[in-house]
Each structure stands twice: as C-alpha cells, then as structure tokens.
Amino acid sequence: xxxxxxxxxxxxxxxxxxxxxxxxxxxxxxxxxxxxxxxxxxxxxxxxxxxxxxxxxxxxxxxxxxxxxxxxxxxxxxxxxxxxxxxxxxxxxxxxxxxxxxxxxxxxxxxxxxxxxxxxxxxxxxxxxxxxxxxxxxxxxxxxxxxxxxxxxxxxxxxxxxxxxxxxxxxxxxxxxxxxxxxxxxxxxxxxxxxxxxxxxxxxxxxxxxxxxxxxxxxxxxxxxxxxxxxxxxxxxxxxxxxxxxxxxxxxxxxxxxxxxxxxxxxxxxxxxxxxxxxxxxxxxxxxxxxxxxxxxxxxxxxxxxxxxxxxxxxxxxxxxxxxxxxxxxxxxxxxxxxxxxxxxxxxxxxxxxxxxxxxxxxxx
Amino acid sequence: xxxxxxxxxxxxxxxxxxxxxxxxxxxxxxxxxxxxxxxxxxxxxxxxxxxxxxxxxxxxxxxxxxxxxxxxxxxxxxxxxxxxxxxxxxxxxxxxxxxxxxxxxxxxxxxxxxxxxxxxxxxxxxxxxxxxxxxxxxxxxxxxxxxxxxxxxxxxxxxxxxxxxxxxxxxxxxxxxxxxxxxxxxxxxxxxxxxxxxxxxxxxxxxxxxxxxxxxxxxxxxxxxxxxxxxxxxxxxxxxxxxxxxxxxxxxxxxxxxxxxxxxxxxxxxxxxxxxxxxxxxxxxxxxxxxxxxxxxxxxxxxxxxxxxxxxxxxxxxxxxxxxxxxxxxxxxxxxxxxxxxxxxxxxxxxxxxxxxxxxxxxxx
Numbered sequence: 019x020x021x022x023x024x025x026x027x028x029x030x031x032x033x034x035x036x037x038x039x040x041x042x043x044x045x046x047x048x049x050x051x052x053x054x055x056x057x058x059x060x061x062x063x064x065x066x067x068x069x070x071x072x073x074x075x076x077x078x079x080x081x082x083x084x085x086x087x088x089x090x091x092x093x094x095x096x097x098x099x100x101x102x103x104x105x106x107x108x109x110x111x112x113x114x115x116x117x118x119x120x121x122x123x124x125x126x127x128x129x130x131x132x133x134x135x136x137x138x139x140x141x142x143x144x145x146x147x148x149x150x151x152x153x154x155x156x157x158x159x160x161x162x163x164x165x166x167x168x169x170x171x172x173x174x175x176x177x178x179x180x181x182x183x184x185x186x187x188x189x190x191x192x193x194x195x196x197x198x199x200x201x202x203x204x205x206x207x208x209x210x211x212x213x214x215x216x217x218x219x220x221x222x223x224x225x226x227x228x229x230x231x232x233x234x235x236x237x238x239x240x241x242x243x244x245x246x247x248x249x250x251x252x253x254x255x256x257x258x259x260x261x262x263x264x265x266x267x268x269x270x271x272x273x274x275x276x277x278x279x280x281x282x283x284x285x286x287x288x289x290x291x292x293x294x295x296x297x298x299x300x301x302x303x304x305x306x307x308x309x310x311x312x313x314x315x316x317x318x319x320x321x322x323x324x325x326x327x328x329x330x331x332x333x334x335x336x337x338x339x340x341x342x343x344x345x346x347x348x349x350x351x352x353x354x355x356x357x358x359x360x361x362x363x364x365x366x367x368x369x370x371x372x373x374x375x376x377x378x379x380x381x382x383x
Numbered sequence: 384x385x386x387x388x389x390x391x392x393x394x395x396x397x398x399x400x401x402x403x404x405x406x407x408x409x410x411x412x413x414x415x416x417x418x419x420x421x422x423x424x425x426x427x428x429x430x431x432x433x434x435x436x437x438x439x440x441x442x443x444x445x446x447x448x449x450x451x452x453x454x455x456x457x458x459x460x461x462x463x464x465x466x467x468x469x470x471x472x473x474x475x476x477x478x479x480x481x482x483x484x485x486x487x488x489x490x491x492x493x494x495x496x497x498x499x500x501x502x503x504x505x506x507x508x509x510x511x512x513x514x515x516x517x518x519x520x521x522x523x524x525x526x527x528x529x530x531x532x533x534x535x536x537x538x539x540x541x542x543x544x545x546x547x548x549x550x551x552x553x554x555x556x557x558x559x560x561x562x563x564x565x566x567x568x569x570x571x572x573x574x575x576x577x578x579x580x581x582x583x584x585x586x587x588x589x590x591x592x593x594x595x596x597x598x599x600x601x602x603x604x605x606x607x608x609x610x611x612x613x614x615x616x617x618x619x620x621x622x623x624x625x626x627x628x629x630x631x632x633x634x635x636x637x638x639x640x641x642x643x644x645x646x647x648x649x650x651x652x653x654x655x656x657x658x659x660x661x662x663x664x665x666x667x668x669x670x671x672x673x674x675x676x677x678x679x680x681x682x683x684x685x686x687x688x689x690x691x692x693x694x695x696x697x698x699x700x701x702x703x704x705x706x707x708x709x710x711x712x713x714x715x716x717x718x719x720x721x722x723x724x725x726x727x728x729x730x731x732x733x734x735x736x737x738x739x740x741x742x743x744x745x746x747x748x
Contacts, residue, residue, distance in 0.1 A: 097731055098730065101731060186733045189731065189732075190731065242610060243643075245607060269641065270641065272637065327726060330732035334732055334733050334735075335736045336705055338740050339705065339743075340701055360692050361693075363468045366463075366695075367692055367693075367699055368551045368695065369462065371699030371703055372459075374700060375703050
C-alpha cells in the first residue's frame with residue numbers, strides 16, 4: 019500500500035496538499051487560508067490530535083459532528099490533515115440484538131486489549147439515535163472500567179444524524195482516532211436500521227454476539243447479519259447458562275457448516291464468553307489477532323479496505339445525486355405522481371424512471 | 384387492489400391512456416400516432432397477445448429484447464397496452480447452483496402444474512449471457528416434455544443484456560406472458576452475478592434447490608441466497624441418494640431454525656424431490672399453493688408486489704442517473720482521478736463524492 023507522506027509532513031504548507039488533489043481547484047479558498055474553529059486553527063487542532071491529545075480528539079470529533087454549514091469546510095480540512103494509510107490498525111464491529119451484552123463485552127475485551135498496551139477507541143453506530151435523540155454509549159457508566167483506562171477512548175454516538183450522515187461521521191471519527199494513535203477501534207452497532215450493513219462496510223472483523231439457549235436466539239437478528247460475521251460469540255455464558263451456551267455453540271457450529279464460505283477464506287468460529295466473569299476474552303482476542311494476521315498475509319486485509327473505500331465513494335455519489343435530484347420541486351411532485359401511477363399499474367417502474375430522468379436532464383441542459 | 388380497466392379496453396383510443404399518465408406530455412408523439420413494428424401495428428400486436436396468440440407473444444418479447452433505438456418507444460407502448468394488475472398470477476423463482484437440476488425440476492413441476500390446467504410460462508435470468516452470449520434455456524431439449532405441452536410457453540433468455548437490462552427485460556416479459564393468459568410464471572436463475580437478487584425482487588415465491596449430501600452443498604451457494612428462500616428443495620433424491628437426501632433435509636431443517644424468520648410469516652420448509660423419478664412435485668406444488676393462499680389472505684402477497692414496484696422505480700432512477708452522470712467526459716475523468724486519490728489516502732470517499740457532485744451541478748446550473 020502506498021502511504022501519503024506529503025500529506026502527513028507537518029512542515030509542508032497546506033496549499034501544496036490541496037493542489038495535488040483532483041478537483042481541488044473547485045474550492046481553493048477553503049484550503050489556502052488558515053481556518054479557525056473557535057480560537058483554534060484547524061492546523062493546530064490536527065497537530066494536537068496527532069500528538070495524542072485526547073481533549074483535542076474530542077474537539078475534532080465534535081467538529082465533524084457539527085451540522086453548522088460554516089463548520090463543514092473546517093471539518094473537511096481537519097480530516098484531510100489527519101488522513102493517511104493505516105494498515106496497522108484493527109477495526110472491529112461488535113454486533114448483536116439488544117440484550118446480547120455488547121457493552122459489557124466491549125468493556126471486558128477492550129480492557130484486556132488496553133492492558134496489553136494497545137490504544138483502544140470505542141465508537142457506536144446508532145441510526146436510531148436520529149429518531150430518539152438517544153445515544154447508546156451516552157451512559158459511560160456502562161463501560162466504567164474501560165472509560166477510566168489510560169489507553170482507552172470512548173465516544174458516544176451523536177444524535178440527529180441521518181443514515182448517510184451516520185456512516186460518514188463514523189468513518190471520519192475512525193480517521194481521527196487512528197490519527198491520535200488508537201490502533202484498535204471497536205464499533206458497537208445497535209441491531210436496528212442499517213447499522214450492521216454500515217459497520218460491515220468499515221471494519222476488518224465483524225463480531226456477532228448471541229445469547230445462550232439454542233433455537234430461537236437468531237429470531238431477533240436481522241436477515242443477512244449472520245452471514246456478515248467473521249466470528250460468533252455466545253455471550254453471557256455464566257452460572258446456570260454455561261450448559262445452554264455449550265449447546266448453542268454446537269448448534270451454531272453445525273449450522274455455520276451449511277453457510278457459504280467467507281470471502282476471507284477464514285472459517286467462522288464460535289466462542290463461548292462470560293463478560294461478567296471475564297472468561298473467554300483472551301481466547302477471542304487471540305483468534306481475532308490470528309485472523310487479522312492471516313488476512314494481512316493473504317492480502318485480504320488490504321483488499322477489503324480498498325473495496326470499502328470504493329464502496330463508500332460509489333454509495334455517496336449515488337445517494338447524494340438522488341437527494342439533489344429529488345430536491346427539485348417539479349421532479350419531486352412528478353416522482354410522487356409516478357409512484358401512484360406505478361401502483362395503479364398504469365406504467366412500469368422502468369418506464370416511469372425513464373420519464374422522470376428525461377424531464378430532469380431536459381430542464382438541466 | 385385497483386385494476387386499470389381503461390388501459391385494457393380495446394375500444395379506447397391510445398391517446399386517452401397517455402394523457403392520464405403523469406409526464407405523458409413529455410413524449411406525446413410517441414403515443415398519439417399508431418406505431419408499427421414491421422408490418423404489424425403495436426396495438427394489433429397487443430390485441431393478439433391478449434387473445435392468447437403464442438406467436439404474437441414471442442414477437443412481443445422479441446420487441447422488448449431489441450436494442451434498436453427505434454424499437455424502444457414501440458416496446459414501451461406495447462408494455463403499457465399489456466400492463467394491468469395481476470394479483471391472480473404466481474411468479475416463482477427456481478434457484479440453485481449449476482448442477483442442482485433446475486431445468487429438470489422445472490420440467491417436472493411445470494408439467495404437473497400445466498396438467499392441472501394452469502398456463503405455465505418459463506423465463507430465465509442469466510446476467511452471464513451478456514458475457515458468454517449463451518442462453519440457459521436456449522437448448523429447449525432440456526425441457527422436452529414441457530415445451531411440447533399445450534399449456535406451456537418457454538422463452539430462452541436473450542444474450543447481450545446488461546445487468547440492469549436483464550431485470551427490465553425479465554419484468555417486461557412477465558407482463559407480456561401474464562397478458563397472454565399465463566398465470567404461473569417460473570423464473571430460472573443461474574446462480575451467478577446478481578441473478579438471485581434480481582429474481583427475488585420480482586417473484587412471489589423463491590425456491591432454492593440443493594443437492595443431497597449434508598455438509599458442503601451450500602458452499603456453492605452465494606451469500607444471502609439461503610435467506611431469500613421461501614422453501615428449500617433437496618433435489619436429485621433418486622436411487623442411492625435417497626438416504627443422503629433425508630439426512631440433508633434434517634440438517635437443513637435444523638439449520639433453518641437458526642435463521643431469522645421470514646417477513647412473510649411462513650416457515651421455510653424443506654422438501655425432498657426426484658425430478659427424474661417424478662416424486663415430490665405434487666407435494667411441493669401443494670405447499671406453494673398453500674403459501675400463496677396464506678400470503679394473499681394476510682395481505683403479504685400484495686405488499687410484496689407493491690414493495691417490488693417501488694424497489695425497481697428507485698433502483699432504476701438511481702442506476703440511470705449514475706450512468707448519465709458518468710457519461711459526462713469531465714466527470715468521468717475526474718471520477719477516475721478521485722478513485723486513485725482515495726486509494727492513496729489523499730481524500731475520503733465522502734469528500735471526493737462532494738467534490739464530484741459540486742462540479743457536475745455547477746456545470747449544469
């Protein structure tokens with residue numbers, strides 16, 4: 019992989035970086051002048067983040083969370099200053115139904131990993147928070163031990179983000195955390211909306227947490243999520259549930275045998291874990307480390323990250339262009355009228371799409 | 384559901400139909416005059432199709448397959464004339480790996496259904512034929528008995544269609560077949576490319592065929608396909624394979640227990656079938672009939688079809704607009720340059736998408 023040394027050389031002027039970018043000429047004023055967020059220049063903020071200043075990292079993430087129009091070019095500049103190739107980090111999703119014990123699991127494995135000297139950041143993907151205004155990591159007492167650890171950084175998910183916004187925000191928060199030296203990034207998903215799909219498209223390892231008790235555990239899991247898993251953890255295997263957890267492990271192993279094999283070439287293994295009794299986390303971390311090492315050797319690690327970059331480029335263009343398209347008032351009302359005509363079997367969806375596009379590009383040309 | 388009676392009244396002038404459509408004014412000349420394909424008017428072709436003339440149906444499908452620019456408005460008019468609400472038909476996908484016996488299964492169940500007096504049409508989705516120029520149903524001898532049946536119509540998949548083209552073509556072929564009185568439509572998929580995803584978005588029932596021999600059968604099945612299945616058929620359960628097939632059935636039933644439940648509310652059942660010894664087809668058809676009847680009662684049938692209509696409208700707009708976008712030479716070269724900048728970690732995919740769109744809509748405004 020190519021690393022972008024120029025971009026990360028603090029001695030280089032910003033304008034140089036911008037000229038190198040295709041299309042940088044579109045908005046040059048946004049980059050040629052030193053920009054300030056509050057009393058602090060973006061350049062200075064970036065330097066502080068890269069020196070490992072946690073409070074600067076928090077200010078940086080607050081900037082990228084901001085919905086203020088004037089903050090957007092500042093956030094963009096900050097990301098560009100912090101962006102570089104990070105093949106040496108691990109991005110790990112922790113998914114599972116509500117009640118599967120995701121927070122306690124992250125607390126346990128995160129502490130284990132941080133104790134080994136890794137720098138651990140925890141982010142969350144919660145598209146539901148845009149509806150509820152809630153925040154799944156907002157209550158930091160849920161990860162009391164980890165949040166007090168000198169090697170750990172926990173950031174609650176912001177409220178009020180759209181679905182597309184959640185993805186962008188999370189990717190950018192990962193960039194800032196990695197620039198600040200965090201090399202193991204856990205991403206908690208909430209099991210609602212598109213959170214797993216978003217997470218899968220930005221992590222190296224996707225972990226699915228399940229509850230013991232064979233048979234009906236997966237009924238709460240959304241379609242397609244099991245097949246995303248790089249490993250499965252039967253969690254809450256404590257006390258009387260140990261027997262149940264062992265049975266569940268066997269059932270899942272048998273079932274996984276019937277699933278298509280992973281593109282990574284790795285077998286999906288099933289683990290038993292008790293986050294409260296702190297059993298299993300070491301074994302699970304060892305397995306994750308081994309998988310990452312194998313994926314780096316085979317080239318799958320780099321390939322997956324490249325595919326993710328191209329996925330988000332493609333998805334962003336498609337989503338934004340569709341939004342811009344529907345923002346046109348004439349188009350929007352015809353869009354709604356055509357929907358009704360389609361449902362009334364007066365026109366096919368393909369024919370309707372042709373009509374709408376012909377109208378849009380006629381207006382534009 | 385509302386039916387579009389006006390559209391199907393042969394006594395009504397065509398121009399009336401067009402005025403009712405939102406946006407019909409965009410291209411009125413295409414609809415006000417009587418159009419001819421060869422020596423036959425489109426109106427006359429539509430009437431012949433609706434009277435059940437199989438040879439007219441074949442000419443109609445040839446018209447919608449045509450890549451000639453002058454044929455496009457004719458094909459569009461033909462579809463509009465044949466389009467109506469068809470809640471009384473059943474669209475059934477038959478999927479599975481190459482070698483799972485899809486053609487022999489369709490031959491067996493299709494003949495069974497046609498013998499019962501249903502009118503059976505067989506179409507195929509084969510995105511690979513655009514690469515190979517091949518045609519999975521081209522060799523009609525593979526369904527010798529069914530193709531000779533007076534109640535059956537088999538249409539090979541056309542070559543040279545793009546992925547988007549395959550979906551549109553298949554949906555339009557379904558409309559024409561249903562207009563011609565075919566009430567059971569089987570759609571064979573090839574297990575490559577996006578064929579299952581396309582099929583799932585246009586059928587009422589998705590059938591997955593698997594081979595006997597528990598354990599490794601699913602390794603050839605693409606990710607996500609098992610979860611599409613409304614029912615699973617362990618095929619080729621003949622001779623010495625009967626024992627293996629029974630074991631496979633038990634294994635799948637156990638595994639399916641661990642899958643998320645279907646939106647339809649129906650349980651995914653596993654059947655054993657021998658297409659060559661003609662065992663199991665009656666039971667499977669009874670099950671499909673029962674499921675369809677339940678889904679009609681619960682409203683799931685109508686809901687799924689409506690969702691499919693909206694899916695294809697949305698997908699068509701998104702795909703077409705993206706194509707139009709990239710057809711712009713400046714955009715295309717910047718698109719490629721930005722891809723490289725993203726892979727070089729000089730810019731994020733989101734930032735790159737913003738730049739590209741700003742440029743496009745600046746040029747347009």
